[in-house]
Amino acid sequence: MKVLVTVKRVIDYNVKVRVNADQTDVDLKNVKMAVNPFCEIAVEQAVRLKEAGKASEIIVVSMGAKAAQEQLRTALAMGADRAIHIESDETLESLSVAKILAKIVAEEAPGLVLMGKQSIDTDNNQTGQMLAALTGLAQGTFVSGVEVGENEVQVVREIDGGLQTLALKLPAVLTVDLRLNEPRYASLPNIMKAKKKPLDVKTPADYGVEVKANTRLLKVTPPPERQAGIKVASVAELVDKLKNEAKVI
Protein backbone atom coordinates (compact mmCIF):
# COMPACT_ATOMS: atom_id res chain seq x y z
CA MET A 1 0.00 0.00 0.00
CA LYS A 2 1.19 3.49 -0.89
CA VAL A 3 1.11 6.13 1.84
CA LEU A 4 0.69 9.79 0.96
CA VAL A 5 2.02 12.27 3.53
CA THR A 6 1.71 16.04 3.52
CA VAL A 7 4.22 18.49 4.97
CA LYS A 8 3.92 22.23 5.41
CA ARG A 9 6.72 24.76 5.71
CA VAL A 10 6.10 26.95 8.75
CA ILE A 11 8.02 29.18 11.14
CA ASP A 12 10.03 26.93 13.48
CA TYR A 13 8.12 26.34 16.69
CA ASN A 14 11.00 27.71 18.78
CA VAL A 15 10.85 31.13 17.13
CA LYS A 16 9.08 33.91 18.99
CA VAL A 17 6.61 35.15 16.41
CA ARG A 18 6.16 38.90 15.98
CA VAL A 19 3.64 40.95 14.02
CA ASN A 20 5.26 43.01 11.24
CA ALA A 21 5.35 46.81 11.29
CA ASP A 22 2.46 47.41 8.89
CA GLN A 23 0.31 44.76 10.60
CA THR A 24 -0.30 42.78 7.42
CA ASP A 25 1.16 39.52 8.69
CA VAL A 26 3.73 38.17 11.11
CA ASP A 27 7.36 38.92 10.37
CA LEU A 28 8.68 36.21 8.05
CA LYS A 29 11.99 37.86 7.18
CA ASN A 30 15.12 36.01 8.30
CA VAL A 31 13.09 33.65 10.41
CA LYS A 32 14.01 29.99 10.78
CA MET A 33 11.56 27.77 8.91
CA ALA A 34 10.87 24.11 9.55
CA VAL A 35 8.50 21.24 8.88
CA ASN A 36 5.25 21.78 10.78
CA PRO A 37 5.65 19.56 13.90
CA PHE A 38 2.37 17.71 13.32
CA CYS A 39 3.44 16.96 9.72
CA GLU A 40 6.73 15.61 11.02
CA ILE A 41 4.78 13.15 13.18
CA ALA A 42 2.81 12.11 10.08
CA VAL A 43 6.05 11.45 8.16
CA GLU A 44 7.43 9.45 11.09
CA GLN A 45 4.28 7.30 11.20
CA ALA A 46 4.54 6.60 7.48
CA VAL A 47 8.18 5.56 7.86
CA ARG A 48 7.26 3.26 10.77
CA LEU A 49 4.52 1.66 8.64
CA LYS A 50 7.06 1.04 5.91
CA GLU A 51 9.56 -0.42 8.38
CA ALA A 52 6.78 -2.72 9.65
CA GLY A 53 6.12 -3.91 6.12
CA LYS A 54 2.67 -2.31 6.00
CA ALA A 55 3.54 0.44 3.50
CA SER A 56 5.27 -0.11 0.16
CA GLU A 57 6.03 3.46 -0.85
CA ILE A 58 5.88 6.85 0.85
CA ILE A 59 5.05 9.88 -1.27
CA VAL A 60 5.41 13.24 0.40
CA VAL A 61 3.66 16.39 -0.85
CA SER A 62 4.13 20.05 -0.02
CA MET A 63 2.69 23.21 -1.51
CA GLY A 64 3.76 26.81 -1.73
CA ALA A 65 6.88 28.73 -2.72
CA LYS A 66 9.98 26.97 -4.02
CA ALA A 67 11.57 27.02 -0.57
CA ALA A 68 9.10 24.33 0.54
CA GLN A 69 11.40 21.87 -1.24
CA GLU A 70 13.70 22.11 1.80
CA GLN A 71 10.94 20.59 3.92
CA LEU A 72 10.31 17.91 1.29
CA ARG A 73 14.04 17.02 1.46
CA THR A 74 13.72 16.75 5.24
CA ALA A 75 10.86 14.29 4.82
CA LEU A 76 12.85 12.34 2.21
CA ALA A 77 15.77 12.20 4.63
CA MET A 78 13.45 10.81 7.31
CA GLY A 79 12.53 7.98 4.96
CA ALA A 80 9.96 9.09 2.37
CA ASP A 81 10.64 7.67 -1.11
CA ARG A 82 9.68 10.49 -3.44
CA ALA A 83 8.24 13.98 -3.31
CA ILE A 84 5.78 16.16 -5.14
CA HIS A 85 6.05 19.92 -4.83
CA ILE A 86 3.06 21.98 -5.92
CA GLU A 87 4.71 25.29 -6.59
CA SER A 88 2.65 28.42 -6.10
CA ASP A 89 3.40 31.92 -4.89
CA GLU A 90 -0.24 32.53 -4.15
CA THR A 91 -1.67 31.97 -0.69
CA LEU A 92 -3.18 28.52 -0.76
CA GLU A 93 -6.05 28.27 1.70
CA SER A 94 -7.19 24.96 3.17
CA LEU A 95 -9.92 24.31 0.60
CA SER A 96 -7.61 24.87 -2.38
CA VAL A 97 -4.97 22.64 -0.80
CA ALA A 98 -7.59 19.94 -0.18
CA LYS A 99 -8.77 20.16 -3.81
CA ILE A 100 -5.24 19.70 -5.15
CA LEU A 101 -4.61 16.84 -2.71
CA ALA A 102 -7.85 15.20 -3.83
CA LYS A 103 -6.47 15.14 -7.39
CA ILE A 104 -3.19 13.66 -6.20
CA VAL A 105 -5.12 11.01 -4.25
CA ALA A 106 -7.04 10.15 -7.42
CA GLU A 107 -3.80 9.85 -9.38
CA GLU A 108 -1.67 7.98 -6.83
CA ALA A 109 -4.41 5.92 -5.17
CA PRO A 110 -2.73 5.70 -1.74
CA GLY A 111 -4.09 3.27 0.85
CA LEU A 112 -3.58 5.84 3.57
CA VAL A 113 -3.15 9.60 3.69
CA LEU A 114 -1.31 10.90 6.76
CA MET A 115 -1.46 14.60 7.63
CA GLY A 116 -0.80 16.83 10.63
CA LYS A 117 -3.97 17.77 12.50
CA GLN A 118 -3.14 21.44 12.07
CA SER A 119 -0.30 23.71 11.09
CA ILE A 120 1.19 25.86 13.81
CA ASP A 121 1.01 29.03 11.71
CA THR A 122 -2.64 29.44 10.80
CA ASP A 123 -3.90 26.90 13.38
CA ASN A 124 -6.88 26.12 11.13
CA ASN A 125 -7.27 22.36 11.66
CA GLN A 126 -9.25 21.88 8.42
CA THR A 127 -7.36 20.44 5.49
CA GLY A 128 -7.49 16.73 6.40
CA GLN A 129 -11.21 16.84 7.05
CA MET A 130 -11.77 18.73 3.79
CA LEU A 131 -9.71 16.20 1.84
CA ALA A 132 -11.65 13.30 3.37
CA ALA A 133 -14.93 15.02 2.46
CA LEU A 134 -13.86 15.75 -1.14
CA THR A 135 -12.54 12.22 -1.76
CA GLY A 136 -15.24 10.36 0.16
CA LEU A 137 -12.53 8.50 2.08
CA ALA A 138 -13.01 7.64 5.76
CA GLN A 139 -11.72 10.22 8.21
CA GLY A 140 -9.77 9.80 11.43
CA THR A 141 -8.73 13.06 13.08
CA PHE A 142 -6.54 13.89 16.12
CA VAL A 143 -5.06 10.43 16.03
CA SER A 144 -2.71 9.20 18.76
CA GLY A 145 -2.75 5.50 17.83
CA VAL A 146 -2.78 3.72 14.45
CA GLU A 147 -3.20 -0.01 13.82
CA VAL A 148 -3.31 -0.90 10.12
CA GLY A 149 -5.19 -4.11 9.29
CA GLU A 150 -6.22 -5.83 6.06
CA ASN A 151 -9.15 -3.72 4.95
CA GLU A 152 -9.43 -1.43 7.96
CA VAL A 153 -7.34 0.87 10.06
CA GLN A 154 -8.06 1.27 13.77
CA VAL A 155 -7.30 4.69 15.16
CA VAL A 156 -7.30 6.10 18.67
CA ARG A 157 -8.57 9.68 18.63
CA GLU A 158 -7.96 12.33 21.25
CA ILE A 159 -11.36 13.86 21.91
CA ASP A 160 -12.80 16.15 24.60
CA GLY A 161 -13.07 14.11 27.78
CA GLY A 162 -11.05 11.09 26.71
CA LEU A 163 -10.10 8.73 23.90
CA GLN A 164 -12.19 7.23 21.12
CA THR A 165 -11.26 4.22 19.00
CA LEU A 166 -12.68 4.04 15.49
CA ALA A 167 -12.34 1.38 12.80
CA LEU A 168 -12.11 3.03 9.38
CA LYS A 169 -12.42 1.42 5.98
CA LEU A 170 -9.29 1.76 3.87
CA PRO A 171 -8.32 3.92 2.11
CA ALA A 172 -8.59 6.57 4.81
CA VAL A 173 -7.35 10.05 5.67
CA LEU A 174 -5.77 10.41 9.11
CA THR A 175 -4.72 13.63 10.86
CA VAL A 176 -2.20 13.03 13.59
CA ASP A 177 -1.87 14.44 17.09
CA LEU A 178 1.25 15.05 19.14
CA ARG A 179 1.28 11.87 21.16
CA LEU A 180 1.28 9.48 18.19
CA ASN A 181 5.07 9.21 18.08
CA GLU A 182 8.37 11.03 18.48
CA PRO A 183 9.83 11.85 15.07
CA ARG A 184 13.38 10.70 14.40
CA TYR A 185 16.25 12.93 13.40
CA ALA A 186 17.52 12.27 9.90
CA SER A 187 21.05 10.86 9.85
CA LEU A 188 23.73 12.52 7.75
CA PRO A 189 23.95 9.63 5.22
CA ASN A 190 20.15 9.76 4.84
CA ILE A 191 20.28 13.53 4.32
CA MET A 192 22.81 12.95 1.54
CA LYS A 193 20.70 10.17 0.02
CA ALA A 194 17.59 12.37 0.15
CA LYS A 195 19.21 14.82 -2.26
CA LYS A 196 19.06 12.16 -4.96
CA LYS A 197 15.50 11.02 -4.36
CA PRO A 198 12.94 12.05 -7.02
CA LEU A 199 11.14 15.37 -6.50
CA ASP A 200 8.48 16.35 -9.04
CA VAL A 201 7.49 19.98 -9.39
CA LYS A 202 3.92 20.71 -10.48
CA THR A 203 1.48 23.59 -10.30
CA PRO A 204 -2.17 23.75 -9.20
CA ALA A 205 -3.05 24.23 -12.87
CA ASP A 206 -1.42 20.88 -13.71
CA TYR A 207 -4.15 19.32 -11.61
CA GLY A 208 -6.85 21.52 -13.10
CA VAL A 209 -7.46 23.28 -9.79
CA GLU A 210 -8.22 26.97 -9.86
CA VAL A 211 -6.85 28.54 -6.70
CA LYS A 212 -9.54 30.62 -5.05
CA ALA A 213 -9.44 32.86 -2.00
CA ASN A 214 -12.18 32.07 0.50
CA THR A 215 -11.04 34.76 2.90
CA ARG A 216 -9.24 38.07 2.90
CA LEU A 217 -6.72 38.76 5.65
CA LEU A 218 -7.46 42.34 6.68
CA LYS A 219 -5.06 42.78 9.56
CA VAL A 220 -2.74 40.98 11.96
CA THR A 221 -2.28 42.46 15.41
CA PRO A 222 -0.40 41.45 18.55
CA PRO A 223 -2.59 39.94 21.27
CA PRO A 224 -3.45 42.12 24.26
CA GLU A 225 -0.49 42.14 26.66
CA ARG A 226 -1.06 40.75 30.07
CA GLN A 227 0.78 42.64 32.79
CA ALA A 228 2.64 40.84 35.52
CA GLY A 229 0.99 41.36 38.89
CA ILE A 230 2.57 41.19 42.29
CA LYS A 231 4.54 38.63 44.23
CA VAL A 232 3.06 37.57 47.53
CA ALA A 233 5.25 36.46 50.40
CA SER A 234 3.14 33.69 51.86
CA VAL A 235 0.18 31.41 51.35
CA ALA A 236 -1.74 33.46 53.93
CA GLU A 237 -1.19 36.64 51.92
CA LEU A 238 -2.22 34.85 48.73
CA VAL A 239 -5.49 33.63 50.25
CA ASP A 240 -6.16 37.10 51.63
CA LYS A 241 -5.61 38.72 48.21
CA LEU A 242 -7.82 36.17 46.45
CA LYS A 243 -10.60 36.70 49.00
CA ASN A 244 -10.47 40.44 49.55
CA GLU A 245 -8.80 42.00 46.51
CA ALA A 246 -9.59 39.76 43.55
CA LYS A 247 -12.75 38.41 45.25
CA VAL A 248 -12.59 35.13 43.35
CA ILE A 249 -12.79 32.71 46.30
Next chain:
Amino acid sequence: MAILLIAEHDNSVLKPATLHALTAAQEIGGEIDILVVGVGCAAAADHASKVAGVRKVLLADNAVYDHEIAENVAALVVDVAAGYDHLIAPAVSNAKNFMPRVAALLDVGQISDVIKVESADTFQRPIYAGNAIATVQSLDTVKVLTIRATGFDAAPAEGGSAGIEVLGQVLDAGVSRLVSEEMAVSDRPELTSARVIISGGRGMGDKAHFDMLDKVADKLGAAVGATRAAVDAGFVPNDMQIGQTGKIVAPELYIGVGLSGAIQHLAGMKDSKVIVAINKDEDAPIFQVADYGLVADLFEAVPELEKAL
Protein backbone atom coordinates in the same frame (compact mmCIF):
# COMPACT_ATOMS: atom_id res chain seq x y z
CA MET B 1 -30.21 36.47 7.63
CA ALA B 2 -30.45 33.03 9.16
CA ILE B 3 -27.91 31.18 11.25
CA LEU B 4 -27.76 27.47 12.02
CA LEU B 5 -25.97 26.67 15.26
CA ILE B 6 -24.95 23.03 15.61
CA ALA B 7 -25.15 22.20 19.29
CA GLU B 8 -22.62 20.45 21.49
CA HIS B 9 -24.65 18.49 24.03
CA ASP B 10 -24.53 15.47 26.32
CA ASN B 11 -27.95 14.12 25.19
CA SER B 12 -29.76 15.72 28.15
CA VAL B 13 -28.59 19.34 28.03
CA LEU B 14 -26.68 21.73 25.81
CA LYS B 15 -23.07 22.00 26.91
CA PRO B 16 -21.91 25.49 27.95
CA ALA B 17 -19.79 25.81 24.77
CA THR B 18 -23.06 25.91 22.79
CA LEU B 19 -24.32 28.87 24.83
CA HIS B 20 -21.06 30.73 24.25
CA ALA B 21 -21.38 30.10 20.51
CA LEU B 22 -24.98 31.31 20.70
CA THR B 23 -23.73 34.69 21.91
CA ALA B 24 -21.46 34.85 18.86
CA ALA B 25 -24.48 34.02 16.67
CA GLN B 26 -26.45 36.82 18.29
CA GLU B 27 -23.60 39.25 17.62
CA ILE B 28 -23.66 38.23 13.94
CA GLY B 29 -27.40 38.90 14.02
CA GLY B 30 -30.36 37.18 12.35
CA GLU B 31 -32.77 34.33 12.98
CA ILE B 32 -31.05 31.54 14.88
CA ASP B 33 -31.95 27.85 14.64
CA ILE B 34 -30.24 25.18 16.70
CA LEU B 35 -29.53 21.70 15.34
CA VAL B 36 -29.30 18.94 17.93
CA VAL B 37 -27.90 15.77 16.40
CA GLY B 38 -27.12 12.46 18.08
CA VAL B 39 -28.94 9.45 19.41
CA GLY B 40 -31.28 9.68 22.39
CA CYS B 41 -30.83 13.44 22.46
CA ALA B 42 -34.46 14.62 22.57
CA ALA B 43 -33.93 16.07 26.06
CA ALA B 44 -31.10 18.23 24.75
CA ALA B 45 -33.44 19.51 22.03
CA ASP B 46 -35.99 20.36 24.76
CA HIS B 47 -33.28 22.29 26.53
CA ALA B 48 -32.36 24.09 23.29
CA SER B 49 -36.01 25.06 22.76
CA LYS B 50 -36.03 26.89 26.10
CA VAL B 51 -33.01 29.03 25.26
CA ALA B 52 -33.96 32.67 24.62
CA GLY B 53 -33.65 34.07 21.10
CA VAL B 54 -33.95 30.80 19.18
CA ARG B 55 -36.38 30.58 16.24
CA LYS B 56 -36.61 26.80 16.08
CA VAL B 57 -34.80 23.66 17.06
CA LEU B 58 -34.01 20.90 14.58
CA LEU B 59 -33.67 17.44 16.09
CA ALA B 60 -31.96 14.55 14.28
CA ASP B 61 -32.12 11.58 16.63
CA ASN B 62 -30.86 8.39 15.02
CA ALA B 63 -28.34 5.64 15.67
CA VAL B 64 -26.30 6.71 12.63
CA TYR B 65 -25.44 9.95 14.46
CA ASP B 66 -24.19 8.12 17.56
CA HIS B 67 -20.91 9.63 18.81
CA GLU B 68 -21.33 12.26 16.10
CA ILE B 69 -19.43 10.31 13.45
CA ALA B 70 -18.06 13.09 11.23
CA GLU B 71 -19.08 11.67 7.86
CA ASN B 72 -22.72 11.28 8.87
CA VAL B 73 -23.15 14.49 10.84
CA ALA B 74 -21.53 16.56 8.08
CA ALA B 75 -23.84 15.00 5.49
CA LEU B 76 -26.85 15.93 7.65
CA VAL B 77 -25.69 19.51 8.17
CA VAL B 78 -25.14 19.93 4.42
CA ASP B 79 -28.60 18.48 3.81
CA VAL B 80 -30.30 21.10 5.98
CA ALA B 81 -27.91 23.97 5.10
CA ALA B 82 -30.03 25.57 2.37
CA GLY B 83 -31.38 28.95 3.46
CA TYR B 84 -28.73 29.62 6.08
CA ASP B 85 -26.09 32.33 5.65
CA HIS B 86 -24.00 31.13 8.57
CA LEU B 87 -23.31 27.64 9.87
CA ILE B 88 -21.65 27.84 13.24
CA ALA B 89 -20.56 25.48 15.98
CA PRO B 90 -18.51 25.70 19.14
CA ALA B 91 -14.83 24.78 18.59
CA VAL B 92 -15.02 21.46 20.48
CA SER B 93 -13.54 18.19 19.23
CA ASN B 94 -16.82 17.01 17.64
CA ALA B 95 -17.33 20.16 15.59
CA LYS B 96 -13.62 20.44 14.73
CA ASN B 97 -14.06 16.97 13.27
CA PHE B 98 -17.17 17.55 11.13
CA MET B 99 -17.35 21.29 10.34
CA PRO B 100 -14.47 21.46 7.82
CA ARG B 101 -16.22 18.62 5.97
CA VAL B 102 -19.38 20.70 5.86
CA ALA B 103 -17.40 23.62 4.43
CA ALA B 104 -15.67 21.49 1.77
CA LEU B 105 -18.94 19.83 0.72
CA LEU B 106 -20.48 23.29 0.29
CA ASP B 107 -17.34 24.45 -1.59
CA VAL B 108 -16.61 27.21 0.92
CA GLY B 109 -13.84 27.89 3.43
CA GLN B 110 -14.07 27.66 7.19
CA ILE B 111 -13.03 30.29 9.69
CA SER B 112 -11.82 28.40 12.76
CA ASP B 113 -11.74 29.50 16.41
CA VAL B 114 -13.49 32.85 16.09
CA ILE B 115 -12.87 34.97 19.20
CA LYS B 116 -14.59 38.18 18.08
CA VAL B 117 -17.34 39.12 15.66
CA GLU B 118 -16.64 42.41 13.88
CA SER B 119 -19.48 42.14 11.40
CA ALA B 120 -21.53 39.44 9.68
CA ASP B 121 -18.55 38.57 7.46
CA THR B 122 -15.51 39.74 9.43
CA PHE B 123 -14.06 37.95 12.42
CA GLN B 124 -11.01 37.84 14.64
CA ARG B 125 -9.18 34.61 15.30
CA PRO B 126 -5.90 33.70 16.96
CA ILE B 127 -3.01 32.44 14.82
CA TYR B 128 0.47 31.22 15.83
CA ALA B 129 -0.86 29.78 19.11
CA GLY B 130 -2.38 33.12 20.05
CA ASN B 131 0.82 35.08 19.48
CA ALA B 132 -1.01 37.09 16.84
CA ILE B 133 -4.65 37.89 16.14
CA ALA B 134 -5.86 37.83 12.53
CA THR B 135 -8.83 39.85 11.34
CA VAL B 136 -10.34 37.84 8.51
CA GLN B 137 -13.13 38.63 6.08
CA SER B 138 -15.06 35.76 4.56
CA LEU B 139 -15.55 35.99 0.79
CA ASP B 140 -17.94 33.04 0.69
CA THR B 141 -21.71 33.19 0.36
CA VAL B 142 -22.13 30.77 3.25
CA LYS B 143 -19.93 31.35 6.28
CA VAL B 144 -18.80 28.26 8.15
CA LEU B 145 -17.42 29.18 11.55
CA THR B 146 -16.25 27.51 14.71
CA ILE B 147 -16.44 29.61 17.85
CA ARG B 148 -13.91 29.57 20.65
CA ALA B 149 -15.97 29.61 23.84
CA THR B 150 -13.55 31.78 25.80
CA GLY B 151 -14.13 34.68 23.41
CA PHE B 152 -17.82 35.05 24.25
CA ASP B 153 -19.98 35.06 27.39
CA ALA B 154 -22.54 32.29 27.72
CA ALA B 155 -26.06 33.23 26.59
CA PRO B 156 -28.81 32.62 29.18
CA ALA B 157 -30.10 29.03 29.01
CA GLU B 158 -33.76 29.94 29.56
CA GLY B 159 -36.50 32.36 28.59
CA GLY B 160 -37.39 30.93 25.20
CA SER B 161 -40.05 28.62 23.79
CA ALA B 162 -38.99 27.58 20.31
CA GLY B 163 -40.69 24.76 18.44
CA ILE B 164 -38.89 21.50 17.74
CA GLU B 165 -38.85 20.13 14.20
CA VAL B 166 -37.91 16.47 14.00
CA LEU B 167 -35.69 15.62 11.02
CA GLY B 168 -36.14 12.27 9.32
CA GLN B 169 -32.92 12.10 7.29
CA VAL B 170 -30.83 9.03 8.01
CA LEU B 171 -27.48 9.59 6.33
CA ASP B 172 -24.91 6.87 6.83
CA ALA B 173 -21.63 6.94 4.90
CA GLY B 174 -20.79 3.50 6.28
CA VAL B 175 -17.04 4.07 6.28
CA SER B 176 -16.33 4.19 9.98
CA ARG B 177 -17.43 2.33 13.07
CA LEU B 178 -16.99 3.04 16.76
CA VAL B 179 -14.90 0.41 18.52
CA SER B 180 -14.70 1.87 22.01
CA GLU B 181 -14.58 5.03 24.02
CA GLU B 182 -12.66 5.65 27.22
CA MET B 183 -13.99 8.74 28.89
CA ALA B 184 -12.51 10.15 32.07
CA VAL B 185 -15.03 9.93 34.89
CA SER B 186 -14.98 12.79 37.34
CA ASP B 187 -17.32 14.52 39.77
CA ARG B 188 -15.48 17.76 39.14
CA PRO B 189 -16.59 20.45 36.70
CA GLU B 190 -15.35 20.20 33.12
CA LEU B 191 -12.20 22.14 32.41
CA THR B 192 -13.72 24.27 29.68
CA SER B 193 -16.59 25.47 31.88
CA ALA B 194 -15.05 25.46 35.38
CA ARG B 195 -15.05 28.71 37.37
CA VAL B 196 -11.80 27.77 39.06
CA ILE B 197 -8.96 25.61 37.70
CA ILE B 198 -5.89 24.34 39.51
CA SER B 199 -3.27 23.02 37.17
CA GLY B 200 -0.01 21.15 37.59
CA GLY B 201 3.16 21.01 35.50
CA ARG B 202 6.30 18.97 35.32
CA GLY B 203 7.27 20.31 38.75
CA MET B 204 4.61 18.07 40.31
CA GLY B 205 7.20 15.33 39.87
CA ASP B 206 4.89 12.34 40.10
CA LYS B 207 1.40 11.12 39.36
CA ALA B 208 0.64 10.67 43.07
CA HIS B 209 1.41 14.30 43.85
CA PHE B 210 -1.63 15.43 41.84
CA ASP B 211 -3.61 14.32 44.95
CA MET B 212 -2.52 17.59 46.54
CA LEU B 213 -4.19 19.52 43.70
CA ASP B 214 -7.29 17.33 43.96
CA LYS B 215 -7.68 18.31 47.61
CA VAL B 216 -7.47 22.03 46.84
CA ALA B 217 -9.87 21.51 43.92
CA ASP B 218 -12.38 19.81 46.23
CA LYS B 219 -12.40 22.83 48.51
CA LEU B 220 -12.77 25.33 45.67
CA GLY B 221 -15.14 23.33 43.46
CA ALA B 222 -12.39 23.53 40.88
CA ALA B 223 -11.38 21.45 37.87
CA VAL B 224 -7.87 20.02 37.73
CA GLY B 225 -5.73 20.59 34.65
CA ALA B 226 -2.17 19.96 33.56
CA THR B 227 0.49 21.05 31.13
CA ARG B 228 1.61 19.06 28.14
CA ALA B 229 4.85 18.25 29.97
CA ALA B 230 2.88 16.70 32.85
CA VAL B 231 0.77 14.69 30.39
CA ASP B 232 3.80 13.53 28.40
CA ALA B 233 5.51 12.50 31.65
CA GLY B 234 2.53 10.24 32.28
CA PHE B 235 1.37 12.02 35.45
CA VAL B 236 -2.18 12.51 34.16
CA PRO B 237 -4.32 11.59 31.13
CA ASN B 238 -4.31 13.73 27.99
CA ASP B 239 -7.85 15.06 28.45
CA MET B 240 -6.50 17.18 31.34
CA GLN B 241 -4.08 19.04 29.09
CA ILE B 242 -4.47 22.80 28.83
CA GLY B 243 -2.69 24.60 26.02
CA GLN B 244 -2.49 25.16 22.31
CA THR B 245 -2.84 21.47 21.56
CA GLY B 246 -5.12 20.73 24.51
CA LYS B 247 -8.03 22.63 25.98
CA ILE B 248 -8.42 26.39 25.83
CA VAL B 249 -9.74 27.72 29.14
CA ALA B 250 -10.57 31.09 30.66
CA PRO B 251 -11.80 30.56 34.23
CA GLU B 252 -12.26 33.29 36.82
CA LEU B 253 -9.35 31.88 38.77
CA TYR B 254 -6.46 29.86 37.38
CA ILE B 255 -3.89 28.46 39.81
CA GLY B 256 -0.75 27.18 38.08
CA VAL B 257 1.40 24.94 40.25
CA GLY B 258 4.91 23.78 39.37
CA LEU B 259 4.55 24.85 35.76
CA SER B 260 6.94 27.18 33.99
CA GLY B 261 4.51 28.86 31.60
CA ALA B 262 5.67 27.61 28.20
CA ILE B 263 4.13 29.53 25.25
CA GLN B 264 2.24 26.36 24.35
CA HIS B 265 0.57 26.35 27.77
CA LEU B 266 -0.01 30.11 27.99
CA ALA B 267 -1.90 29.92 24.68
CA GLY B 268 -4.48 27.81 26.48
CA MET B 269 -5.01 29.84 29.66
CA LYS B 270 -3.83 33.42 29.37
CA ASP B 271 -7.37 34.77 29.03
CA SER B 272 -8.17 33.62 32.58
CA LYS B 273 -9.45 36.50 34.73
CA VAL B 274 -7.10 35.98 37.68
CA ILE B 275 -3.91 33.93 37.38
CA VAL B 276 -1.99 32.62 40.39
CA ALA B 277 1.44 31.04 39.99
CA ILE B 278 3.16 28.87 42.56
CA ASN B 279 6.68 27.96 41.52
CA LYS B 280 10.02 27.73 43.26
CA ASP B 281 11.83 29.24 40.25
CA GLU B 282 11.30 32.98 40.48
CA ASP B 283 12.38 33.41 36.84
CA ALA B 284 9.66 31.11 35.49
CA PRO B 285 7.81 32.88 32.63
CA ILE B 286 4.46 32.13 34.28
CA PHE B 287 5.19 34.97 36.75
CA GLN B 288 5.13 37.44 33.84
CA VAL B 289 1.43 36.80 33.32
CA ALA B 290 0.40 35.98 36.90
CA ASP B 291 -1.64 38.45 38.92
CA TYR B 292 -0.37 36.85 42.12
CA GLY B 293 2.91 35.01 42.20
CA LEU B 294 4.18 32.93 45.10
CA VAL B 295 7.80 31.83 44.91
CA ALA B 296 7.72 28.71 47.06
CA ASP B 297 8.21 24.98 47.15
CA LEU B 298 4.90 23.60 45.96
CA PHE B 299 5.15 20.63 48.31
CA GLU B 300 4.88 23.03 51.23
CA ALA B 301 2.71 25.73 49.69
CA VAL B 302 -0.06 23.55 48.23
CA PRO B 303 -0.93 21.65 51.46
CA GLU B 304 -0.79 24.97 53.31
CA LEU B 305 -3.14 26.50 50.74
CA GLU B 306 -5.54 23.61 51.20
CA LYS B 307 -5.61 24.17 54.97
CA ALA B 308 -6.10 27.92 54.55
CA LEU B 309 -9.20 27.56 52.37
